[in-house]
Amino acid sequence: MKFSTMTKEELIQSYENPMKHMDAGQIESGLTRHYLDNMWGINLTRALTLSIKAAAKRFRILSTGRVQGPVLHMLAKHEKKIKAFRAKPFWEISAELQAGKNLLKALHSKDKIWDKKEADGIAKRAKAKDATVKDIKKKLMMQKPPVPYNTTAFLADVYRYFGYSPKQGLGIAETLYQAGIISYPRTNSQQLPPDINYKKIISDLAKQKSYSKETAFLLKRALKPAEGKSASAAHPAIYPTGVYKKMGEKQMKVYDLIVRRFLAVFGDPAKRESQNVKLDVNGEIFFLRGTKTIEAGWTALYGRYAGRDEILLPDMKAGDRLHVKGVLQAEKKTQPPARYSQGSVLKAMEQAGLGTQATRAQIMQILYDRGYLIGKSIEVTELGMQLSEILERNIPDVISEKLTRHFEEATAAVEQGKIKREKVLEEARARLTKIAMGFKKKEKQIGEELTKAVIATQDKQSILGTCNSCAGTLKVHKSWRTKKRFVGCSGYKKGCRVGFPLPREGTIMSLDKQCEECKTPMIQVNQQGRRPFRMCLDPNCVTKKDWLDKNRLKKAQIESRRASKIAEQLACKACNKQFLTKRALTLHGNMHKVKPEAKAILTK
Numbered sequence: 001m002k003f004s005t006m007t008k009e010e011l012i013q014s015y016e017n018p019m020k021h022m023d024a025g026q027i028e029s030g031l032t033r034h035y036l037d038n039m040w041g042i043n044l045t046r047a048l049t050l051s052i053k054a055a056a057k058r059f060r061i062l063s064t065g066r067v068q069g070p071v072l073h074m075l076a077k078h079e080k081k082i083k084a085f086r087a088k089p090f091w092e093i094s095a096e097l098q099a100g101k102n103l104l105k106a107l108h109s110k111d112k113i114w115d116k117k118e119a120d121g122i123a124k125r126a127k128a129k130d131a132t133v134k135d136i137k138k139k140l141m142m143q144k145p146p147v148p149y150n151t152t153a154f155l156a157d158v159y160r161y162f163g164y165s166p167k168q169g170l171g172i173a174e175t176l177y178q179a180g181i182i183s184y185p186r187t188n189s190q191q192l193p194p195d196i197n198y199k200k201i202i203s204d205l206a207k208q209k210s211y212s213k214e215t216a217f218l219l220k221r222a223l224k225p226a227e228g229k230s231a232s233a234a235h236p237a238i239y240p241t242g243v244y245k246k247m248g249e250k251q252m253k254v255y256d257l258i259v260r261r262f263l264a265v266f267g268d269p270a271k272r273e274s275q276n277v278k279l280d281v282n283g284e285i286f287f288l289r290g291t292k293t294i295e296a297g298w299t300a301l302y303g304r305y306a307g308r309d310e311i312l313l314p315d316m317k318a319g320d321r322l323h324v325k326g327v328l329q330a331e332k333k334t335q336p337p338a339r340y341s342q343g344s345v346l347k348a349m350e351q352a353g354l355g356t357q358a359t360r361a362q363i364m365q366i367l368y369d370r371g372y373l374i375g376k377s378i379e380v381t382e383l384g385m386q387l388s389e390i391l392e393r394n395i396p397d398v399i400s401e402k403l404t405r406h407f408e409e410a411t412a413a414v415e416q417g418k419i420k421r422e423k424v425l426e427e428a429r430a431r432l433t434k435i436a437m438g439f440k441k442k443e444k445q446i447g448e449e450l451t452k453a454v455i456a457t458q459d460k461q462s463i464l465g466t467c468n469s470c471a472g473t474l475k476v477h478k479s480w481r482t483k484k485r486f487v488g489c490s491g492y493k494k495g496c497r498v499g500f501p502l503p504r505e506g507t508i509m510s511l512d513k514q515c516e517e518c519k520t521p522m523i524q525v526n527q528q529g530r531r532p533f534r535m536c537l538d539p540n541c542v543t544k545k546d547w548l549d550k551n552r553l554k555k556a557q558i559e560s561r562r563a564s565k566i567a568e569q570l571a572c573k574a575c576n577k578q579f580l581t582k583r584a585l586t587l588h589g590n591m592h593k594v595k596p597e598a599k600a601i602l603t604k
Contacts, residue, residue: 004235006180007243026234029415032424033356036407039425039432040066044398047439048387048450055447060454062387063370066404067355067363069391072372072380073399074352076388078340079380085336091119092330095279095286097131098323099314106131106279106286123329128282133320135278143270145298147190147228148237149261151357152350154185157261159343161305162253163376166342166361172254173238180243182258186358187235190228196239198223198266204242205259214263214301225265226298260303267298275313281324288313339377353405371457374509382460386453394442397435464510464537465521470496474521474537476508487537500537503527517542 003014041063048062064072093108108126113119149157151170158169173185183196192198199219206215228237240259247255270293277288290313293299299306340348342364349360367373372384380388391398407428413419439446462476464487472491479486485502500520502508506527513522515536524534536543571577572585574592 004183005241006178007241008180025415025417028421029411032411032414032421035421035425036411036428037066039428041068043432043436044069047436047443048446051439051443051447052450052454053447055444056451058451058454061370062450062454063366064387064391064398065363066407067359068366069398070352070401070404071349071354071363072367072384073388073392074348074354074401075340075345075367075373075378076380076385078337079385082336082339087333087335088114089331089333090114091116092332093119093122093126094328094330095126095131095281096325096328097279097288098325099316102314103325104288104313104322106277106288109285109287119329122284123327126281126284126286126324126327128324130321131279131281131286131324133277133316133318133322134280134285135318136316137276137278139274139276140294141272141274143272143297143299145226145265145267145269146261146302147226148192148239148265149258150188150190150228150230150237151186152346152360153190154238154258155361156343156346157257157305158254159341161257162250164250164254165365166346167365169254170361172250176247176251176255176258179245179247180241181245181247181255182241183237183239184235185238187232187237188230188357189232189235189237190230191237192225192227192239192265193236196236198225201240201242202263202266204244205240205263208244210256211259211263218263218266218301223266227265257305260301260305264298264302264306267301268295270297270299270308271295272308277313277316279322281327339375339379341377345378352401353408354401371461371507374507381457383453383457386456387450390446390449390453394446395435395439397431403431461509464508464523465512465514467491467496467498468519469498470494472496472498474498474500476502501539515541515543 001011001014002019003010044065045061045063048064049060052058052060052062090112091114092111093113095106095108097104097106108122110122113122154173155166155169158164158172159166162169164172170185173182176182177185202215202218202223205211206219238258239262240255273292273294275288275290275292277290279286279288290311291308292310292312293308299308345364346360349355349363354360355363364373367384371381372387373379374381388399397403407424410419410424410427414421414424464474464476466472467474467489470489470491472489472494474487474489477486477488478484484504485508487500487502489496489498491498503525506525509524509526511522511524511534514520515522515538518536518538518541520537520541522534522536538544572588572592574589577588
């Protein structure tokens with residue numbers, strides 16, 4: 001059976017119309033990738049872990065693999081660029097203009113002025129009363145509808161709009177797929193096959209109030225989706241099935257994004273007009289730039305996900321004069337290369353040919369779990385940087401993007417029947433044997449370098465900030481007796497007793513800033529399966545007032561229930577009299593059982 005949705009109709013159709021034979025090419029391709037990843041991952045991870053054990057008698061799992069290694073190296077190279085960046089100052093000159101009731105901002109024709117004297121001269125000359133409109137250029141732009149979602153684009157947008165990690169986003173999509181609400185979410189395709197019946201899906205979506213307006217518009221016209229170049233024989237692009245079931249808040253957000261994207265691909269191109277107004281301010285040239293939507297097209301179907309800036313300019317013509325309210329001279333600095341987000345890194349992996357739609361989210365999660373990466377804006381840790389450099393220096397094949405792409409192409413060739421699985425695996429074994437032999441020769445040296453990196457990273461990550469009491473260093477410690485973590489001050493031996501409790505579970509990361517209220521360091525706690533949260537170290541800080549109130553209320557409720565239960569157990573069922581102990585209750589109970597003449601003796 002072959003199917004891409006878990007709807008009743010498609011499952012029945014798939015059962016009644018089975019494929020004539022198994023897809024041998026896909027099976028062989030899948031097995032090839034499985035064996036490649038298995039050989040690479042198990043052997044290299046074991047080699048790294050044992051090298052630390054051999055060099056320092058320490059146990060620490062360090063993993064790498066056929067795709068993990070090149071991805072970490074790609075991110076480490078980007079991290080080096082960020083750290084090597086040196087900011088340069090520049091000046092930006094802008095003019096505030098009054099056009100009727102409108103206050104406009106025009107930028108000087110030189111967007112970055114590197115010389116302070118030149119910037120001062122421009123600002124001085126531009127202090128005139130009026131600006132004259134020299135020229136107006138208008139340009140009509142046609143923006144095509146978006147193409148259907150493949151996994152990479154989908155997970156990037158899920159992170160962009162909702163902040164869900166790739167692993168979390170894919171997990172939510174899997175639950176929607178298993179409920180029959182969307183199609184299979186692991187796909188490379190950007191195309192929708194006509195046999196999924198666009199009209200029926202849109203008609204089913206029309207029954208949901210949220211999409212009634214958009215679906216009514218689409219059902220009146222011919223339905224032809226915009227499509228991308230990428231196609232897959234396994235599964236089409238991600239689309240809603242039209243089935244609706246009650247779902248949670250997170251599932252609802254992801255579902256809405258998929259539905260809106262599906263509707264948008266059937267829309268018309270959006271028409272936008274850009275305006276570029278050239279101004280003369282006492283001989284200095286400034287520009288006003290505006291954009292406005294002429295026809296919304298597909299953006300009306302995409303809703304809030306189609307956010308486009310509208311900068312509306314008043315009607316102007318050459319020769320018009322605008323009043324100059326003031327000239328601003330701002331000093332700025334060049335910015336380092338932007339860090340990858342957990343969404344944009346998936347696109348970078350796709351462009352580099354690293355991993356597949358099904359594995360990229362998992363690979364990123366492993367790099368986080370191993371402590372190689374931290375933060376939503378991806379930062380490579382000291383351990384990640386050191387591991388990347390050590391692998392590059394000693395066994396460069398492990399971080400080679402070229403080698404990884406070579407085996408991806410070989411896997412694709414297996415699917416097409418151009419090459420046998422055994423031949424690809426034979427080549428992989430030969431490569432891996434060569435790598436292992438080279439690694440064994442340098443095992444102790446690699447182990448020593450890795451051990452230093454592990455210790456340095458642990459030390460760096462354990463430092464949370466400075467003690468307000470003695471200016472010592474606040475570090476994370478763990479009690480070997482209770483297994484609980486806590487923050488202690490390095491000034492402990494000198495008599496400083498500052499300390500704070502920490503959550504028992506989750507990775508703790510310093511945010512390099514203080515709480516505005518209690519002035520203790522701020523940390524972020526990442527717990528598996530939960531959304532990360534930020535907090536200061538002081539448990540009595542006013543920022544935790546709600547937390548404390550809730551905890552106290554919960555404890556009070558528990559104590560109240562416990563007290564009620566005890567009181568109920570220590571009450572005589574015959575006369576409802578209360579007692580403080582079970583012994584007193586038992587003695588009293590005996591009085592109900594004995595003869596009246598004995599009661600006087602028992603009472604006495």
